[in-house]
Amino acid sequence: MNSNSNLQRFWLVALRLLIGWHFLYEGLVKVLNPKWTSLGYLMDSQGWFASVFHSMASNAGTLSVINFLNEWGLVLIGLSLILGLLTRLGCIGGILLLLLYYLSHPPFIGSEELFMMPREGSYLWIDRNLIEIAALATLYVFPTSKTFGLDGLLGNLLKNKPTQSH
Amino acid sequence: MSEENKNQQEQPASSGRRSAIKALVSVPALGAMAYGVYKKTQYDRSRRNLGDLFRLEPTTPPSAQEIKPDGRTIRLGIIGYGIRGKQLLRAAGFAEPSLIDTWKEAARLSSKDTRYKDYLEQEGLNVTVTGVCDIFDTYAEAAILSGSNIHREGSDGTFGPQPKRYRYYKDLLAADDVDAVIIAAPDHWHGTMAMDAARAGKHVYLEKPMSWTVPETYMIRDVVKQSGITFQFGHQGRQTDSYLKAKQIVDKDILGAISLIEVCTNRNDPNGAWVYPIHETANPQTIDWRQFEGDDDRVKEYLDYMQSQGLARYVGPEPRDRFSLERFFRWRCWWDYSTGLSGDLLTHEYDAVNQILGVGIPHSATSSGGVYFFKDGRTVPDVLQTSFEFPDRSLTMLYSATLASQRSRGKVFMGHDASMELSSSLIVKADPRSTRYADQIAKGIIKPDTPLITYIPGQENVDAVSSATELYFAQRGLLYAYVNGKRYDTTYLHIREWVECIRNGGTPSCDIDAAFEEAITAHMGTRAYLEGRTMYWDKDKEEIVRG
Known part of the structure; x- marks a missing residue:
């Protein structure tokens, strides 16, 4: 192993931690706030899929399911990335959530000024959701959790189990 | 993946402990997160305690009585x-x-x-x-x-x-x-x-x-x-929720001495300026013009006042008995039928203030304004300012209206310790020079530039820690429309209260005394405009007198 690949691994793990932190905290904030709802965000949707998101918000039952999935999805994805546990699943989950955010608030010309929610920063087609999607995809193809994470231990556990029975 | 597996396989068995440490290398991040969340919760709680200081009780509109299913129709x-x-x-x-x-x-x-x-x-x-x-x-x-x-x-x-x-x-x-x-x-x-x-x-x-x-x-x-x-x-x-909350805030004296209240009307379209469409089926055969002219006694009272005060120029200009589609559909534009901005729009603003503060009839009214934008032959002004003095309460209520600009100004109650702005939401901010909150402001517990109280209609909780986003939505009416699933039309609630009082007894919230105060206040504003001088209210004689 040369120092270059050590550096590579360091930054991959760091990236995994940072994104994990971001997801986990976003999730915890929502879980800890009993008043939190995705309603405003969904109603603020613009672009091609806006009507889909609006209809999600219009039904109280669907909305509470979405709220639950989003809150705990964020928490679990965050934990998965930080702990390096089932990390590839976490990456896929994260990419799916971010894709939904991207589609509901697409940074397209014209739709940008329609959003009621204040957004920091200026975006043209590419926004932070998309960049985070790319980062998660990168983590998916360069996994680190077998060495730096619980996936390695999990792998050993699963590998050792059948041998023990012999 | 394959490379990572290879790395793992290459590890000698003796380095098991080292790899276990490596596997757990990121766990401390969770500790840091837990600490951070704890600190953040503590911070929020300290701000929420401040919110508790200004806690408001839940309010229910006067119309909240149950409708009895077996009541009389x-x-x-x-x-x-x-x-x-x-x-x-x-x-x-x-x-x-x-x-x-x-x-x-x-x-x-x-x-x-x-x-x-x-x-x-x-x-x-x-x-x-x-x-x-x-x-x-x-x-x-x-x-x-x-x-x-x-x-x-x-x-x-x-x-x-x-x-x-x-x-x-x-x-x-x-x-x-x-x-x-x-x-x-x-x-x-x-x-x-x-x-x-x-x-x-x-x-x-x-x-x-x-x-x-x-x-x-x-x-x-x-x-x-x-x-x-x-x-x-x-x-x-x-029946408006935020007015009920505003009354509580005033009753709890959170604002300190209120010296000035500003209420406004801002509209900017022909419809808002009473230029209503004329119906295509309207003509002398389909309209009973004689009845439209009005009650003889009332018309006499009107003409007596106008003529005795030298205000004949505001009467007409068309003869009262001449059929006119314009006057039938756009009657608010002429004093012959209308009470102008005072009667139509100031009254709502005044009643809100009277509901919140119980100010009653003002001591005096001074008005100015004119027909400045809709120069379509109307006699009532489209721009009007009236200041009402309430020396007993040591405050002025300023009404300011234009029918040619929609710049929204809200209702603002200016107190020595805090000010309150009422629009679709309710926001109270401490005054930087407040006496009562001086200590807390100095210590940084109260920040004059962030709201002390934010109330978003539709939410029962009044919270000092409403997020910027929540507020943003509320001010655009989005949360109001959807939170709690149900939005009531205040007119519905008002009629409902009336009907329930008819059925079950009781006095509706906007009773004849409130109506009398409203009417006299509006007339004082109107007369001040028409006569160009201050009007006073003689409380003992219950009379409008000239300055």
Whole structure:
């Protein structure tokens, strides 16, 4: 192993931690706030899929399911990335959530000024959701959790189990 | 993946402990997160404690009484089925089928449009419409149709029995099958009709303003009080949630001494300036112009005042008996029928302030303004400023209106310790120079630039820690429309309160005394404008006197 690949691994793990932190905290904030709802965000949707998101918000039952999935999805994805546990699943989950955010608030010309929610920063087609999607995809193809994470231990556990029975 | 596996496989068995440490290398991040979340929660709690300091109790609108299912059905009559009459009958549960068609179509086109759904969800008031009166045939026929729309359906719906049409409102008032009337005729008819209704023993819901002339104002109060009927006056703001919260804030003295209140009207379209469309079926055959002219006694009171004060230039300019489509549909533009900005729009603002502060009739009123934008031959001004003095309360209420700019200004209550702004949300901010909060401001516990209290209608909680996003949505009406699933129309609530008081006894929130105060205040503002001098209220003699 040369120092270059050590550096590579360091930054991959760091990236995994940072994104994990971001997801986990976003999730915890929502879980800890009993008043939190995705309603405003969904109603603020613009672009091609806006009507889909609006209809999600219009039904109280669907909305509470979405709220639950989003809150705990964020928490679990965050934990998965930080702990390096089932990390590839976490990456896929994260990419799916971010894709939904991207589609509901697409940074397209014209739709940008329609959003009621204040957004920091200026975006043209590419926004932070998309960049985070790319980062998660990168983590998916360069996994680190077998060495730096619980996936390695999990792998050993699963590998050792059948041998023990012999 | 393959490379990572290879790395792992290459590890000698003896380095198991090292790899276990590596595997757990990121776990401390969770500790840091837990610490961070703990600190953040502590911070929020300290701010929330500040919120507790200014905690408000839950408020319920006066109309929140349960509708008793076995109560007696109230039989309604409506006099005047123009723009407001339609809104009132709709709020009572009888909408025009054509409007339901529009709402249904809108809901089909956009799931966001829940007007039809909301309307269907409004509880029925256990009322029927048995009589309608309008002097324009088209409106009267529309009122008959709406009155029979008992299932709140569109044009293709099934309708109930049709209410009877009366050509003269006195005939409607004489009908045995009418218990109560909604009066939504033009301003110059309000007082006369209300008195006749009260004398006939009918309960009255009267649109604002209460009166057109000053002399009738006293008479209406006497007649209504003597009759013992249930009287509700049409300031539906009495049901507005944020006004009820505002009253609590003032009662708790959170604002300190209030020295100035600014209330405003800002509109910017012909409709808002009373240039209403003229109906294509309107002509001398379909409109009873003689009745439109008004009650002889009222017209005499009006002309007596105008002539005695040298204000003849504000009368007319067209003769009263000459048929005019413009004057019939746009009557608010002429003093001959109207009470101008004071009667139409200041009254709502004043009643809100009177509801919150209980200021009563002002000591004096001074006005200025003019016809500055809609120079279409109208005699009532389209820009008006009136300042009302309340020396007993050590405060001024400034009303400022234009019909040619929509720049929204809200209602602002300026206190020495904090100010309160009422719009679709309610925001209280501490004053940087407050005496009472000086210590807390110095310590940084209270930040004058962040709201001390934020109230978003539709949410029961008043929270000092409303997120910026929540506020953002609320100010654009989004949360208000959807949170808690149900949004009530305040006009519906106001009628509901009236109907429940008729059935079960009790006095509605906007009673005859509130109406009297409103009317006198508006007249003082109007007279100050017309005569160009300050008007005073002699409390003991109950008279408007000149400065």
